[in-house]
Each structure stands twice: as structure tokens, then as C-alpha cells.
Amino acid sequence: LRELDEFVLRRSDFSLDEEQKLLRDTFRTFLRDRCPAERVRAAEPHGWDPELWTALAGLRAVPMGIPIDQGGDGAGLVDLALACEEIGRHAAPAPVIESIVAARTLARITDPVAETALANLLDGGVATVALNEPGPDGRTLTPAGSIAGLIIGRRDGDLVAVAPDRLAPVENLAHAPLAWCDLSTGRTIASGIEAAHLLDTARREWRLLTAAALVGLGAAALRHGVQYAKDRIAFGVPIGTFQAIAHPLVDATIGIDSARRLTWKACWFADHEPTNLAALPEMAFLHASEAAEAAGLTALHTQGGFGFTVESDVQLFYRRAKGWSLHGGGDRRRLLQAIGETWLASADTARATT
Amino acid sequence: MNFGTIELDDDTLAFWKECRAFFTEHVTEEVHDEERRTGGGFNLDLHLAMGERGWVAPRWPTEHGGAGLDALRAQIIDLERVRSEAPSILATTTLLPPIAIRKFGSPQLQQEILPGVADGTVRICLGYTEPDCGSDLAAVRTRAVRDGDEWVITGQKMFTTGAQFSQYCFCLTRTNPDVAKHKGLTVFLVPLGLPKIEITPIETLGGERTNFVHFDDARIPDHYRLGEVDDGWAVVSAPLAQEHQMKDGDADRPASIDHYNVATRRALDAVTNWLASQQRSDGTTAQDDPGAIEALARIALGVEVCDVTPGAMRRIVSAETLVRAASDLLDIVGPAGSLAHGATGSIADSAAEYAFRFAPGTTIYGGSTEVQRNLIAEHLLGLPRSTPRG
Numbered sequence: 161l162r163e164l165d166e167f168v169l170r171r172s173d174f175s176l177d178e179e180q181k182l183l184r185d186t187f188r189t190f191l192r193d194r195c196p197a198e199r200v201r202a203a204e205p206h207g208w209d210p211e212l213w214t215a216l217a218g219l220r221a222v223p224m225g226i227p228i229d230q231g232g233d234g235a236g237l238v239d240l241a242l243a244c245e246e247i248g249r250h251a252a253p254a255p256v257i258e259s260i261v262a263a264r265t266l267a268r269i270t271d272p273v274a275e276t277a278l279a280n281l282l283d284g285g286v287a288t289v290a291l292n293e294p295g296p297d298g299r300t301l302t303p304a305g306s307i308a309g310l311i312i313g314r315r316d317g318d319l320v321a322v323a324p325d326r327l328a329p330v331e332n333l334a335h336a337p338l339a340w341c342d343l344s345t346g347r348t349i350a351s352g353i354e355a356a357h358l359l360d361t362a363r364r365e366w367r368l369l370t371a372a373a374l375v376g377l378g379a380a381a382l383r384h385g386v387q388y389a390k391d392r393i394a395f396g397v398p399i400g401t402f403q404a405i406a407h408p409l410v411d412a413t414i415g416i417d418s419a420r421r422l423t424w425k426a427c428w429f430a431d432h433e434p435t436n437l438a439a440l441p442e443m444a445f446l447h448a449s450e451a452a453e454a455a456g457l458t459a460l461h462t463q464g465g466f467g468f469t470v471e472s473d474v475q476l477f478y479r480r481a482k483g484w485s486l487h488g489g490g491d492r493r494r495l496l497q498a499i500g501e502t503w504l505a506s507a508d509t510a511r512a513t514t
Numbered sequence: 515m516n517f518g519t520i521e522l523d524d525d526t527l528a529f530w531k532e533c534r535a536f537f538t539e540h541v542t543e544e545v546h547d548e549e550r551r552t553g554g555g556f557n558l559d560l561h562l563a564m565g566e567r568g569w570v571a572p573r574w575p576t577e578h579g580g581a582g583l584d585a586l587r588a589q590i591i592d593l594e595r596v597r598s599e600a601p602s603i604l605a606t607t608t609l610l611p612p613i614a615i616r617k618f619g620s621p622q623l624q625q626e627i628l629p630g631v632a633d634g635t636v637r638i639c640l641g642y643t644e645p646d647c648g649s650d651l652a653a654v655r656t657r658a659v660r661d662g663d664e665w666v667i668t669g670q671k672m673f674t675t676g677a678q679f680s681q682y683c684f685c686l687t688r689t690n691p692d693v694a695k696h697k698g699l700t701v702f703l704v705p706l707g708l709p710k711i712e713i714t715p716i717e718t719l720g721g722e723r724t725n726f727v728h729f730d731d732a733r734i735p736d737h738y739r740l741g742e743v744d745d746g747w748a749v750v751s752a753p754l755a756q757e758h759q760m761k762d763g764d765a766d767r768p769a770s771i772d773h774y775n776v777a778t779r780r781a782l783d784a785v786t787n788w789l790a791s792q793q794r795s796d797g798t799t800a801q802d803d804p805g806a807i808e809a810l811a812r813i814a815l816g817v818e819v820c821d822v823t824p825g826a827m828r829r830i831v832s833a834e835t836l837v838r839a840a841s842d843l844l845d846i847v848g849p850a851g852s853l854a855h856g857a858t859g860s861i862a863d864s865a866a867e868y869a870f871r872f873a874p875g876t877t878i879y880g881g882s883t884e885v886q887r888n889l890i891a892e893h894l895l896g897l898p899r900s901t902p903r904g
Contacts, residue, residue: 172769400897421822501813
């Protein structure tokens with residue numbers, strides 16, 4: 161409404177171009193073949209499949225998002241989100257988001273250590289960013305921390321990098337390769353305003369790509385739920401005939417479809433009009449977190465008792481939906497505060513200009 | 515994928531400014547006051563002024579009385595109409611029956627009706643729902659019995675919004691009670707000025723007035739029949755498909771405007787601005803209250819989610835977001851939020867109070883959210899049909 165007042169109209173075009181469709185289909189086909197549910201289970205509890213990671217390097221999953229003049233393919237966040245949705249759809253035990261965000265952060269730093277680290281990542285190395293608040297002993301619970309050759313994160317006001325000796329994995333809800341990471345020995349690679357800005361950007365990109373992955377997780381869970389509703393017979397009919405089964409599946413689908421589009425829109429603004437981004441990344445992340453969890457729960461419940469067994473693939477997606485959201489800083493209340501503050505600030509600006 | 519601004523040439527921009535000036539001129543405070551008082555959803559002067567410019571049917575070719583505008587300009591009219599909060603309940607319903615009239619009406623009937631629709635002198639309300647049938651539309655009972663060159667119509671239509679301002683009712687009737695329910699229906703364009711047709715008001719919680727239309731052996735010339743006898747389902751399906759908006763917007767245009775989401779946004783804006791003006795005795799404002807910020811954030815998120823939700827699903831999301839938002843906004847403003855517009859001490863334009871009363875209807879009319887969920891379950895998810903075929 162505010163833009164209308166100023167005679168501004170925006171497109172609302174969610175279509176993918178041919179290259180984007182090809183990118184999505186390439187990742188989808190590859191992961192469908194290479195990362196079936198047995199493979200996901202085999203990589204549990206630590207969520208790490210080195211062979212899959214090596215194969216993914218062939219798709220340039222990490223170099224894709226690095227500028228061309230730094231050895232990458234120059235892809236933006238929209239393209240990366242398409243790839244990450246497929247990572248989620250197949251619950252791939254590979255630190256793609258972590259390494260993409262770390263690599264993009266390193267690519268923004270002019271420092272010999274960062275350059276060497278980036279070269280290593282483009283070569284198939286694993287890295288991550290420690291974005292969570294440190295625990296009481298000063299260590300930070302870090303996604304992909306147990307498998308990363310390089311961890312970057314905040315120490316006081318600085319951005320530091322450590323090359324840890326294989327950290328001990330800690331078992332968790334999402335069967336993710338989490339580890340407690342000590343950044344105190346890290347080497348400073350950026351400081352002051354630059355460091356703060358790099359961390360903000362890293363957090364935003366982590367959330368955007370995680371939102372895409374969450375959409376994939378939710379969509380996969382839903383596919384199982386919908387199929388079960390068609391196949392399972394109760395009272396003489398497929399249970400999907402009952403609105404009490406069908407309507408929650410519809411609601412979960414609406415959640416996932418809208419989360420996908422909100423994530424794309426947020427990625428598009430981050431790529432093309434970062435000054436008009438507002439709280440879109442926080443919105444996309446929060447909505448995708450809630451939609452993926454709801455999709456998982458709905459699918460699980462649709463399968464009834466079977467859905468609650470570990471034999472059902474739905475639990476693979478359900479546990480990761482909550483876990484990946486938490487690991488990316490998905491604290492609902494904090495996200496809402498950020499969204500609300502951005503909203504109030506934009507309303508103040510609008511009042512000041514009228 | 516593209517969410518960038520649409521470059522508007524000078525002509526289009528001038529057209530847009532002309533639209534804004536037009537609605538500013540015609541949608542006055544008196545028009546709003548009248549609407550709050552009567553809830554009619556219609557203003558004759560505005561409608562005729564739009565008709566004079568071809569803006570009632572902006573996309574129809576000029577030889578049919580329209581303005582022959584492209585999709586973008588037609589959308590600009592729509593945006594400005596919504597922005598001005600013009601009462602316009604008939605703006606959309608009037609344009610639905612002509613889809614069927616063009617397809618099924620005789621050349622004489624088309625000539626009789628369509629130019630008047632375009633210039634604003636003819637308005638058409640929708641005679642679908644009855645006291646005993648809404649979502650199950652094919653169950654209508656209003657009877658039409660042939661008598662020579664005429665039909666005798668007996669029964670009642672309900673929620674016939676805008677009937678008091680309409681010349682015709684696009685009326686679904688039962689002509690054969692002995693066959694499957696979809697197969698015994700016939701559509702008439704009933705002239706509401708004929709004898710033995712009575713319109714009586716129904717007041718709604720949202721303040722909108724709607725109607726009963728009673729047919730007490732009303733006699734209608736066969737000339738007003740649309741389509742073949744007993745083939746009425748095909749006739750109503752054409753405009754119904756449009757009313758359900760199963761299609762998505764096209765790429766080079768802004769997303770179509772969603773009225774319910776606009777209502778949410780208006781109430782959110784009103785409360786946000788009111789909050790900013792409130793200073794407490796300790797010097798803080800309500801903006802410093804984390805609970806209020808969270809609640810506002812939820813609603814702002816809901817508005818954004820609704821904006822990106824694809825067509826068939828958006829109808830559900832926008833209605834249910836409005837329902838939740840209205841209640842939450844009332845909680846934020848507190849007891850004075852419940853005061854009616856213009857009442858002593860009323861605050862925030864009473865926008866949340868209005869939204870709260872208006873909201874429940876949005877989950878029902880134009881096809882209830884349950885019916886919409888059935889459609890999505892069946893057509894998008896491929897689940898078995900839940901409602902019996904008959």
C-alpha cells in the first residue's frame with residue numbers, strides 16, 4: 161500500500177527460467193539416485209556421508225555460489241536456494257549450506273588466510289560458520305562442526321577462523337554433525353564493522369538457504385503423507401477421503417508452497433535489491449521452519465502408528481525440520497522481535513514522509 | 515523470477531494519476547459515512563461515473579461499451595478503487611454473469627443487457643445460494659416451471675448481495691426434480707422489476723447488507739433463459755470458475771489484489787500508527803512492549819505470506835489471517851478498541867473492531883474455506899473426493 165501511494169508497482173513473477181529449472185532438476189535427479197532414504201539412515205547418527213560429499217563436488221554445489229573471478233560460477237541466492245531445497249528434500253547428510261555460507265563469507269574477505277581457506281573449499285573441503293551464542297564454557301554448538309576442516313565465527317568483535325582437530329560429534333535430534341567448537345585459538349580474519357557486517361550477511365544467507373532446505377524437508381514429508389492417505393484403507397475407503405485427513409494435508413501443502421515462494425522472494429531481494437530486503441529473510445526462515453514442522457507432523461499423524469515408528473521415512477524429515485531450524489538460530493520469539501522491530505521502523509519512516 | 519518495479523511509461527503514469535484523482539473526487543467522506551450507515555456496498559453516482567469512462571468493464575472493447583484497456587491499466591483502476599475504499603460489492607459480481615450471457619444468451623439478450631452493464635445502468639446480482647443450500651450449490655430448490663412462452667418461478671434466494679441495486683438476478687433454478695441434481699438445473703437472467711418478486715434485507719455481523727429474494731409464482735419470459743433447459747450447471751460453471759480464481763496472475767503484472775489481505779493490512783496499519791502515538795506515564799510507548807511487537811510481527815508475517823500464496827490457496831490464507839489478526843489487534847489496543855467508529859473515545863479508526871466483525875464472513879462467502887480445501891485436496895493433491903457425487 162505504501163508503494164502504491166508513490167505510484168510504484170512491482171512484478172510478482174515466481175517463474176523459473178530454463179537454467180534454473182535445469183539446476184533444480186540436476187540436483188533432484190542426482191540426489192534421488194545417490195541419496196535414497198537407506199543412505200540417509202546409514203549416515204546416522206552423525207549425519208555425514210563423505211562419499212556423497214565427494215560426488216556433490218562434481219555438481220559444484222559450493223563453488224556455484226562464489227563469484228566467477230574467484231573461481232566460482234557466480235550464482236545468486238535464488239539459484240542456491242533451488243539446490244538447497246533438494247538437499248532438504250533428500251535429507252542429504254552433507255554440509256552443503258554450511259560450506260556455501262562459509263565460502264561466500266571467505267570470498268568477501270581480502271586476507272591471505274581467507275584466500276587459502278576459500279581455495280581449499282573450492283577444492284572440496286568442508287567449512288562452517290559458528291553463528292550461535294556460545295554456551296557457559298565459551299564453546300559454541302556448531303552445525304557441521306564435527307566434520308569441518310575450517311570453522312569461522314565471532315570472538316568478541318572479531319571474525320576468526322580455526323582449523324580444528326576433528327571435534328567430537330554430539331548426538332542430537334536431527335542426527336546432524338554438531339560439535340562444540342572453541343574459537344578462542346582462532347586467527348582473526350576480519351574485525352570491527354567489517355566483521356559485524358560479514359556475520360550479519362552470513363547469518364542472513366544461512367537462514368535463507370536453510371529456509372529452502374526446510375521447504376524441501378517439509379515437501380518430502382508431505383509426499384509420504386499424501387501417498388499414505390491414498391493407499392491406506394480404513395472403514396472401506398482410502399483415508400484421504402476423510403476431510404479430517406485431507407484438510408490438514410491441504411493446510412500443510414499451503415504452508416510449504418507459500419514458504420517456498422516467500423523464500424524465493426527473500427532470496428531475490430537479497431540478490432537484486434538488498435536495500436529493500438526489510439525482514440524478508442527472518443520471515444522466510446520463520447515461516448519455513450513452522451511450515452516444515454507442521455508438514456512433518458501432519459504426515460506423521462496421517463500415517464498413524466506407523467508414522468511414529470522409525471521404520472517410517474517421515475521421521476527422517478520431521479526430526480531434521482526442527483533440528484535444522486534450531487541450528488540456524490530459529491528461535492521463534494527472537495525472529496518475531498526482529499520482524500516486529502523492522503515493521504515498526506518502516507511504519508515510522510512512512511509516517512515521517514507523509 | 516522478478517519482483518522488480520514495473521517501468522511505467524508517461525502515458526500509463528498519467529493514467530494512474532487520473533485514476534487517483536477520479537476516486538479522490540468521487541469517494542468522499544460522505545460516501546464512506548453512507549457505507550458505514552447502510553452497508554450497501556454500492557454507490558450509484560460512483561458506479562455511473564465509472565460507467566461513463568468505460569471503467570465498469572475496463573477490459574471490454576470500446577464497441578461493447580468498455581474502455582478497451584490492457585490488463586495493467588485495468589489493474590490500476592482496481593488498485594485505486596481498493597485504495598480509495600470505494601463501496602464496490604457489485605463491481606465484481608456484475609461482470610461475472612456477462613461471461614455466461616456472451617456464451618449462452620441470444621444476440622437480442624446480449625444487446626439488451628451488455629451495453630447497460632458497461633455504462634453502469636445495469637447491475638446484476640448472483641442468485642445462487644438459498645436458505646437450504648450454499649456450498650452444495652447443485653441442490654438448489656427454487657423451481658422454474660414452463661408455461662407456454664413463460665416460466666413460473668417459485669422459491670427463495672438468500673445472500674443475494676446488491677439485489678436492491680440490481681436490475682437483474684443471475685438465477686439458478688431447478689427445472690427437473692427427477693434427474694441427478696446437476697442435470698435438472700436451468701439459469702435465468704431474471705428482471706427484478708417484474709411482479710411477484712420481493713427483496714428483503716438481511717443484516718450481517720460485518721455491517722454489510724445482503725438480501726433474500728422471494729419469487730412467488732413470478733412469470734419470466736423464456737427470452738431470459740440462458741443456455742438449454744436443464745443445462746444450467748454448464749452456465750453457472752463459466753463464471754464460477756472465475757469467482758474461485760483457480761488461475762495464477764501473469765508474469766508481467768503485479769499480483770492481483772486480495773481484498774481480505776488489504777483489510778488485514780489496513781487494520782494493522784491503523785493499530786501500528788495508533789501505538790506509535792501512545793505515550794505511557796513512565797515515558798515508554800506501547801512499541802517498547804515485546805508482547806505487542808511479537809503480535810504485530812505475526813500479523814505482518816501473515817500479510818506477507820498471503821501476498822506470495824498462489825491463487826487457489828490464497829483465498830483460505832487471506833480469510834483466516836484476517837480472522838486471527840483482527841482478534842490479536844483488539845488485544846493489543848485493549849478495551850477502547852471495542853468502541854464503534856465515531857463513538858466517544860474510539861481509537862485507531864475502530865479498524866480492528868470493524869475487521870473483527872467483517873472477518874468471519876470472509877471464510878464463508880464466495881465458496882467456504884472447506885469447499886476450497888476439498889478442491890485443493892482433490893485437484894492438487896490427487897486425494898479421493900470427499901463429498902458424495904449426485
